[in-house]
Amino acid sequence: MTPNKSYKSVFIVIIIVLLLCFVTNISLGSVLIPWLDTIKSLVGATVEKESWRHIIIDYRLPKAITAIIVGSGLGVSGLLMQTLFRNPLAGPFVLGISSGASLGVALLILGSALIGGSTALFLVSNWGLVIAASMGSVLVLFMVMLVSSRVRDTMAILIIGLMFGSITAAIVSVLSYFAPAEQLQRYVFWGFGSLGNLSWTDLLIFSVIAIIGMILAIFAIKPLNTLLLGENYARSLGLNIKKSRLLIILATGLLAGSITAFAGPIAFIGLAVPHLTRQLFHTSDHKTLIPAVILFGSIIMLVCDTISQLPGTEYTLPINAITSLIGAPVVIWLLVRKRKMLF
Amino acid sequence: MKNYIILLLLVASILSCKQEKKVVIPISVEKLEDQKIDYATGFTIQNHKTYKEISITSPWPDAKSTFTYILHPKGSEKPTINGKASFIEVPVDKTVVTSTTDIPMLEYLGLENKLIGFPHCDYISSEKTRTLVDNGTIIELGNNGHLNTELTLELAPELIIGYSATGDIKTYDLLEKTGIPVVMNGSWMEQHPLGRAEWIKFVGAFYNKEQQADSIFKKIEKDYNDAATLANNATTTPTVLSGNMFKDVWHVPGGDSYVAKFLKDANTNYLWAETKKTGSIGLNFESVLEKAQNAQFWIGSGSSTSLEELKGKNNRYTFFEAFKNKTVYSSTLKTGAKGGLMYYELGPMRPDLILKDIIQIAHPELLTDYEPYFFEKLN
Numbered sequence: 204m205t206p207n208k209s210y211k212s213v214f215i216v217i218i219i220v221l222l223l224c225f226v227t228n229i230s231l232g233s234v235l236i237p238w239l240d241t242i243k244s245l246v247g248a249t250v251e252k253e254s255w256r257h258i259i260i261d262y263r264l265p266k267a268i269t270a271i272i273v274g275s276g277l278g279v280s281g282l283l284m285q286t287l288f289r290n291p292l293a294g295p296f297v298l299g300i301s302s303g304a305s306l307g308v309a310l311l312i313l314g315s316a317l318i319g320g321s322t323a324l325f326l327v328s329n330w331g332l333v334i335a336a337s338m339g340s341v342l343v344l345f346m347v348m349l350v351s352s353r354v355r356d357t358m359a360i361l362i363i364g365l366m367f368g369s370i371t372a373a374i375v376s377v378l379s380y381f382a383p384a385e386q387l388q389r390y391v392f393w394g395f396g397s398l399g400n401l402s403w404t405d406l407l408i409f410s411v412i413a414i415i416g417m418i419l420a421i422f423a424i425k426p427l428n429t430l431l432l433g434e435n436y437a438r439s440l441g442l443n444i445k446k447s448r449l450l451i452i453l454a455t456g457l458l459a460g461s462i463t464a465f466a467g468p469i470a471f472i473g474l475a476v477p478h479l480t481r482q483l484f485h486t487s488d489h490k491t492l493i494p495a496v497i498l499f500g501s502i503i504m505l506v507c508d509t510i511s512q513l514p515g516t517e518y519t520l521p522i523n524a525i526t527s528l529i530g531a532p533v534v535i536w537l538l539v540r541k542r543k544m545l546f
Numbered sequence: 547m548k549n550y551i552i553l554l555l556l557v558a559s560i561l562s563c564k565q566e567k568k569v570v571i572p573i574s575v576e577k578l579e580d581q582k583i584d585y586a587t588g589f590t591i592q593n594h595k596t597y598k599e600i601s602i603t604s605p606w607p608d609a610k611s612t613f614t615y616i617l618h619p620k621g622s623e624k625p626t627i628n629g630k631a632s633f634i635e636v637p638v639d640k641t642v643v644t645s646t647t648d649i650p651m652l653e654y655l656g657l658e659n660k661l662i663g664f665p666h667c668d669y670i671s672s673e674k675t676r677t678l679v680d681n682g683t684i685i686e687l688g689n690n691g692h693l694n695t696e697l698t699l700e701l702a703p704e705l706i707i708g709y710s711a712t713g714d715i716k717t718y719d720l721l722e723k724t725g726i727p728v729v730m731n732g733s734w735m736e737q738h739p740l741g742r743a744e745w746i747k748f749v750g751a752f753y754n755k756e757q758q759a760d761s762i763f764k765k766i767e768k769d770y771n772d773a774a775t776l777a778n779n780a781t782t783t784p785t786v787l788s789g790n791m792f793k794d795v796w797h798v799p800g801g802d803s804y805v806a807k808f809l810k811d812a813n814t815n816y817l818w819a820e821t822k823k824t825g826s827i828g829l830n831f832e833s834v835l836e837k838a839q840n841a842q843f844w845i846g847s848g849s850s851t852s853l854e855e856l857k858g859k860n861n862r863y864t865f866f867e868a869f870k871n872k873t874v875y876s877s878t879l880k881t882g883a884k885g886g887l888m889y890y891e892l893g894p895m896r897p898d899l900i901l902k903d904i905i906q907i908a909h910p911e912l913l914t915d916y917e918p919y920f921f922e923k924l925n
Contacts, residue, residue: 234835254839261865262831392792404861512830519794519829
C-alpha cells in the first residue's frame with residue numbers, strides 16, 4: 204500500500220489539500236457559524252447556540268465523512284472496472300449495480316401504488332430505502348457473479364451488465380407510469396443523490412461495509428496489475444482469472460452497492476476520477492493509483508458537496524447535478540483525446 | 547347476464563323510490579346580474595336571458611387559454627355565441643368527476659346520486675359516496691386520476707368534470723370529440739382557502755343549484771370569518787414550523803401558499819410567511835434548524851403517525867423543540883375506508899374546519915369545546 208517513493212511529495216501535498224477541503228466543507232453551509240464555534244463544536248466545548256452544535260456535529264460532520272467514503276469508494280470501484288474490462292469508459296455501475304438499486308427503491312416507493320394503500324408509504328423510511336437499494340444491488344450483482352463464473356470472456360459480462368440495466372430501467376418506467384405524482388417525486392429525489400442524510404449509526408454501518416470493500420480492492424492490486432497485460436498473457440503468468448474477477452466484482456459490489464444504498468446513485472465520479480488520477484501520475488500501477496484515487500475522489504466529492512450546499516443561502520442543489528457538471532466535461536474531453544489517453 | 551338484469555331492476559327500483567318532480571326547471575334568470583364570486587379568481591358565471599356562460603381563466607399553472615362553457619336548458623336551442631365555446635344542456639344528470647375534492651361538493655348539493663364513474667375509487671373517503679362505490683353504482687374508471695378512455699366512452703356520462711395539473715388534456719379532448727362535454731375544474735389553483743370552497747357555485751351551475759350552492763358557501767364563509775376574527779383576539783402569536791424532510795432537504799409551504807394563509811388567519815407566526823411563493827420551497831436542513839429550532843408548534847408534519855416514526859425517518863427531527871415538547875400535528879392521518887385522505891377530499895370544501903383546527907391547536911383557550919376535525923397530535 205506504500206506508494207512509490209518518487210510520488211511521496213505529491214502525496215503529501217494531496218493529503219494537505221484533502222484536509223483543507225474537509226475543514227472548508229465543515230465550516231461552510233447555509234448557516235453562518237463562526238470559526239471559533241465550529242472548532243468548539245468539534246472538540247465538544249460549549250457553543251453559543253445549541254442549534255450550531257447540532258448543525259456541525261449531527262449534520263455537517265457526517266455529511267463530510269459520507270462525501271469522503273462516497274468519493275473514494277466510487278473512484279476505486281471505477282478504477283477496478285476500467286482495468287477489469289480494459290475499457291476507459293467503464294464505471295462503477297457498468298455491472299448494473301445502480302440499476303439494481305434503482306429497481307429496489309422504485310419497487311418500494313412506486314410499487315406501493317400497485318400494492319395499494321397508504322400503509323405502504325410507511326415502509327419508505329430511511330432504512331427501508333437502504334435495504335431496498337442493497338437488495339436490488341445484491342440481486343443484480345449475484346446474477347452477474349453467476350454469469351461471470353460461466354462466461355470466459357470479460358466483455359460478455361460488460362454486455363450482460365448493460366442488459367440488466369436496460370431491463371431494470373424498463374420495469375422502473377412501467378412503475379413510474381402508474382405511480383401517483385407524489386411518489387414519483389420521491390423517487391426522482393432519490394435519484395438526485397444525497398450525502399446529508401446519514402445519522403451516526405447509518406454512517407457506522409456504511410463505513411464498515413465500505414472499508415471491507417476497500418480491503419478487498421487492496422488485495423486485488425496484484426491481479427489488477429497483471430490484468431493490464433491482457434487476459435491471455437495474465438493466464439500464462441499463472442493468474443487465476445476467474446478468481447481474480449470474482450474478487451474485483453465483489454469489491455466493486457460492496458463499494459458501489461453500499462454507496463448507492465446510502466447516498467443514492469451518484470453520477471460520474473467513478474468514471475472521471477481514475478482518469479484524472481492517471482493523467483496526473485502518469486502511471487498505470489495500481490499500487491500508486493488506488494491510494495491516489497482514494498484521495499482524489501474524496502477531494503472532488505468534498506468540493507462538489509461544498510458547492511452544492513450553496514453556502515450562505517437557504518437552498519441546496521442536488522449533489523448529482525454538481526458531480527455531473529464536473530464529470531461530464533471530463534468525459535467529453537476523454538472522448539475527444541482518446542488517442543492520447545494514458546490507459 | 548342474469549345478475550346484470552337483477553342489478554338493473556334493483557337500481558331501477560331504488561331510483562323509482564325517489565319522488566322526483568318531473569318538471570323541467572327553467573333557468574332562473576329574472577335577475578340578469580352575474581353570479582357573485584368573492585374569493586375564487588379562476589372562474590366567472592354570467593347570466594343571460596336564455597343561458598349561463600361560465601369562463602374558466604386558470605385551469606392550470608400558466609394556462610394560455612380561457613375555457614368558455616354555455617349552459618342552456620335541456621331541449622332548448624343552442625344560443626348563438628361569438629367565439630369558441632362548449633355547449634352543455636342543463637341540468638345534467640349522469641356525471642363523472644376526476645378529483646376527490648368534487649365529491650363533497652356534490653354531496654353538499656345532494657347530488658351524489660348523479661355520480662356514475664370515478665377514476666381510482668379507492669381515493670374516495672366519504673362514507674355516503676363510498677356506499678355507492680361499494681354497491682356498484684359508481685364505476686371504476688382507471689387509476690391515479692387517469693381516465694380510461696374506453697371505459698368512460700362506454701359509460702357515456704352527460705358531463706365530465708376534469709382537471710389537469712400540467713395542461714395535458716389529450717384524454718379529455720378525445721372524449722369531447724365524441725360529444726361528452728368536459729369542463730375543467732381549477733379550484734386547486736386558488737390560493738385563498740375560501741376561494742377553493744367557492745367552486746361549489748361552479749359545480750352547482752350545471753345542476754341549476756346556484757341558490758343552494760350560494761347558501762352553503764355563505765355559511766362556510768361566515769364560519770371561517772368568525773373563526774378568523776376570534777383568532778385575532780388571541781393575546782399570543784405562537785411561532786409555527788411546517789412541512790417535512792426528504793433526505794436532507796426540508797420542504798416548507800411557501801409564504802403565499804394555501805397553508806400559509808390558514809396559519810396567518812389563525813393568528814400564528816409562520817416562520818416562512820415572508821417568502822413569496824405559492825408552492826413549497828426546498829430548504830437546506832441547517833437553515834430550517836437555525837430558524838425553527840424553537841418554534842412552538844410544528845403543524846403539518848406529513849404522513850408519519852407517531853413521533854417514533856418521525857424519528858425513525860430522520861433522527862434530526864428530534865432537535866426541534868416542537869418535537870421535544872410533543873407539539874407536532876398532522877392533518878393527513880384521517881383516512882377513508884380505502885386509505886384516501888380526508889384532508890385532501892373534504893378540506894378544500896371546509897376551510898372553516900381547517901382554520902378552527904389550527905386555532906384550537908395554537909390558541910386552545912379560544913375554542914374550549916371544539917374537537918379538531920382533520921388535525922391530530924402525534925404521540
